[in-house]
Amino acid sequence: xxxxxxxxxxxxxxxxxxxxxxxxxxxxxxxxxxxxxxxxxxxxxxxxxxxxxxxxxxxxxxxxxxxxxxxxxxxxxxxxxxxxxxxxxxxxxxxxxxxxxxxxxxxxxxxxxxxxxxxxxxxxxxxxxxxxxxxxxxxxxxxxxxxxxxxxxxxxxxxxxxxxxxxxxxxxxxxxxxxxxxxxxxxxxxxxxxxxxxxxxxxxxxxxxxxxxxxxxxxxxxxxxxxxxxxxxxxxxxxxxxxxxxxxxxxxxxxxxxxxxxxxxxxxxxxxxxxxxxxx
Amino acid sequence: xxxxxxxxxxxxxxxxxxxxxxxxxxxxxxxxxxxxxxxxxxxxxxxxxxxxxxxxxxxxxxxxxxxxxxxxxxxxxxxxxxxxxxxxxxxxxxxxxxxxxxxxxxxxxxxxxxxxxxxxxxxxxxxxxxxxxxxxxxxxxxxxxxxxxxxxxxxxxxxxxxxxxxxxxxxxxxxxxxxxxxxxxxxxxxxxxxxxxxxxxxxxxxxxxxxxxxxxxxxxxxxxxxxxxxxxxxxxxxxxxxxxxxxxxxxxxxxxxxxxxxxxxxxxxxxxxxxxxxxxxxxxxxxxxxxxxxxxxxxxxxxxx
Ligand SMILES: Nc1ncnc2c1ncn2[C@@H]1O[C@H](COP(=O)(O)OP(=O)(O)OP(=O)(O)O)[C@@H](O)[C@H]1O
Ligand SMILES: [Mg+2]
Numbered sequence: 001x002x003x004x005x006x007x008x009x010x011x012x013x014x015x016x017x018x019x020x021x022x023x024x025x026x027x028x029x030x031x032x033x034x035x036x037x038x039x040x041x042x043x044x045x046x047x048x049x050x051x052x053x054x055x056x057x058x059x060x061x062x063x064x065x066x067x068x069x070x071x072x073x074x075x076x077x078x079x080x081x082x083x084x085x086x087x088x089x090x091x092x093x094x095x096x097x098x099x100x101x102x103x104x105x106x107x108x109x110x111x112x113x114x115x116x117x118x119x120x121x122x123x124x125x126x127x128x129x130x131x132x133x134x135x136x137x138x139x140x141x142x143x144x145x146x147x148x149x150x151x152x153x154x155x156x157x158x159x160x161x162x163x164x165x166x167x168x169x170x171x172x173x174x175x176x177x178x179x180x181x182x183x184x185x186x187x188x189x190x191x192x193x194x195x196x197x198x199x200x201x202x203x204x205x206x207x208x209x210x211x212x213x214x215x216x217x218x219x220x221x222x223x224x225x226x227x228x229x230x231x232x233x234x235x236x237x238x239x240x241x242x243x244x245x246x247x248x249x250x251x252x253x254x255x256x257x258x259x260x261x262x263x264x265x266x267x268x269x270x271x272x273x274x275x276x277x278x279x280x
Numbered sequence: 281x282x283x284x285x286x287x288x289x290x291x292x293x294x295x296x297x298x299x300x301x302x303x304x305x306x307x308x309x310x311x312x313x314x315x316x317x318x319x320x321x322x323x324x325x326x327x328x329x330x331x332x333x334x335x336x337x338x339x340x341x342x343x344x345x346x347x348x349x350x351x352x353x354x355x356x357x358x359x360x361x362x363x364x365x366x367x368x369x370x371x372x373x374x375x376x377x378x379x380x381x382x383x384x385x386x387x388x389x390x391x392x393x394x395x396x397x398x399x400x401x402x403x404x405x406x407x408x409x410x411x412x413x414x415x416x417x418x419x420x421x422x423x424x425x426x427x428x429x430x431x432x433x434x435x436x437x438x439x440x441x442x443x444x445x446x447x448x449x450x451x452x453x454x455x456x457x458x459x460x461x462x463x464x465x466x467x468x469x470x471x472x473x474x475x476x477x478x479x480x481x482x483x484x485x486x487x488x489x490x491x492x493x494x495x496x497x498x499x500x501x502x503x504x505x506x507x508x509x510x511x512x513x514x515x516x517x518x519x520x521x522x523x524x525x526x527x528x529x530x531x532x533x534x535x536x537x538x539x540x541x542x543x544x545x546x547x548x549x550x551x552x553x554x555x556x557x558x559x560x561x562x563x564x565x566x567x568x569x570x571x572x573x574x575x576x577x578x579x580x581x582x583x584x585x
Pocket of ligand 2: 326
């Protein structure tokens with residue numbers, strides 16, 4: 001009964017997501033981005049050829065950096081969708097009264113939240129795989145370049161998107177749609193700035209700045225997960241040289257992954273709890 | 281095991297410092313069509329939401345189909361049409377029923393057959409393939425009504441099911457409620473349309489600020505009459521006598537009204553007036569209407585809010 005109830009909610013939510021303009025908009029943005037990335041790649045390649053092949057190593061570095069930059073954009077687009085797509089799925093349906101009819105059925109409130117969560121994890125995960133797959137495919141086809149550590153990297157990016165989907169859904173059980181969006185992006189921004197503060201602190205040896213960054217990444221592990229993902233998707237020599245913004249001095253520890261998983265679990269519990277007594 | 285489909289004891293709901301439902305105690309027998317009446321803001325919708333587990337009561341308790349309020353299992357045999365029925369409007373009427381059916385755990389040909397039968401019953405078969413976006417308010421309400429009956433419930437809660445319906449639609453709902461009763465399904469009806477309530481309900485309660493203030497069994501009082509009097513020179517003693525002949529006696533100058541339990545009271549009233557020396561100009565008796573009773577119970581000083 002429970003699984004079939006969850007599946008019904010999943011299907012309903014997917015159905016709903018598919019109908020919404022916002023998903024279409026995300027897909028259009030994604031495609032435009034892939035097109036742009038392809039064109040950019042073309043020019044980068046032309047540049048490399050023009051300067052002459054000063055060794056395969058240099059070519060590899062440039063392409064690696066460029067592909068990572070592409071994935072960084074994918075990361076950003078995914079973060080946006082992870083927050084915006086589910087931001088009103090609960091609060092909107094609470095406000096419109098749709099959930100009155102759903103919650104008066106023989107279905108546990110828990111299953112409503114889990115179904116919606118699962119649906120958006122699927123949607124956002126597919127979006128990520130589509131865009132990241134596009135970037136990797138373009139690198140492969142146009143430049144015959146293959147990024148290292150893709151499996152781990154994408155898994156970490158997926159984990160990051162789940163963190164944000166969960167945050168957005170969890171907020172929706174207690175906050176209005178707009179407040180929820182503001183809070184979710186606020187936290188993301190915090191992690192983003194925190195990670196830069198940490199990088200700067202790393203360069204200048206400022207311990208206080210590094211601590212600020214660490215605290216920010218504990219409050220919201222999204223940016224650290226990206227950095228960890230980027231770390232895995234470059235050859236060790238590149239990350240050790242700290243040549244690019246994607247190879248920072250201090251790489252987040254693997255403990256961040258456990259932290260993020262725990263973070264998701266706690267947010268989900270908060271969501272289930274918040275929704276279980278929510279007046280509808 | 282209780283013999284009631286629904287019972288509540290001292291149910292209470294507070295929103296901040298606003299007491300929406302003060303102390304609701306009622307019981308519903310199997311097969312009964314039950315009217316839940318009261319002015320705007322009396323707490324009818326709030327009570328319903330507590331019964332269905334959509335709102336947590338601030339106090340009191342109750343049983344729905346023998347299970348504590350909010351129990352998931354009990355809801356399998358309950359139908360509900362909310363006051364403002366809303367659903368994602370890109371679904372067609374038919375898809376709406378299919379989704380609702382699946383939430384009830386139904387599926388396959390059983391769900392399809394029931395959906396078609398109900399679409400026909402609420403007169404939406406022609407519109408069933410169109411998205412709800414293009415439905416009028418009344419059509420949406422009828423779609424919601426069909427959705428509330430998909431699980432062949434033992435008890436259906438209808439929160440103002442006819443508020444958006446045209447006279448034909450109201451007739452349809454009235455017939456539907458009668459059919460439900462004939463099948464042994466109980467109905468819990470919130471409505472402001474007292475004529476409709478009178479035509480369908482077995483029993484009504486009047487609520488005021490979330491408290492049952494009066495209970496009335498319909499049909500049991502067919503003989504009751506609302507009496508209107510116009511007489512000059514009515515003495516206080518006469519008023520006392522008249523008040524003792526019925527209930528709800530009200531006097532305003534030369535006019536007075538009361539409710540009596542049968543025609544046999546009329547000659548008594550006439551005699552009392554004439555014998556007191558007052559001049560009787562008019563004595564009129566009409567079958568007691570729920571509306572009169574509502575006004576008498578609620579009092580005209582009761583303002584919404
Ligand atoms: N979520 C809420 N927050 C604060 N007050 C509320 C809330 N819901 C209802 N109320 C208040 O509780 C009281 C009862 O409202 P309710 O909707 O139950 O009335 P009702 O009897 O259904 O009225 P109507 O006949 O107009 O539908 C009203 O005074 C209303 O303002
Ligand atoms: Mg109401």
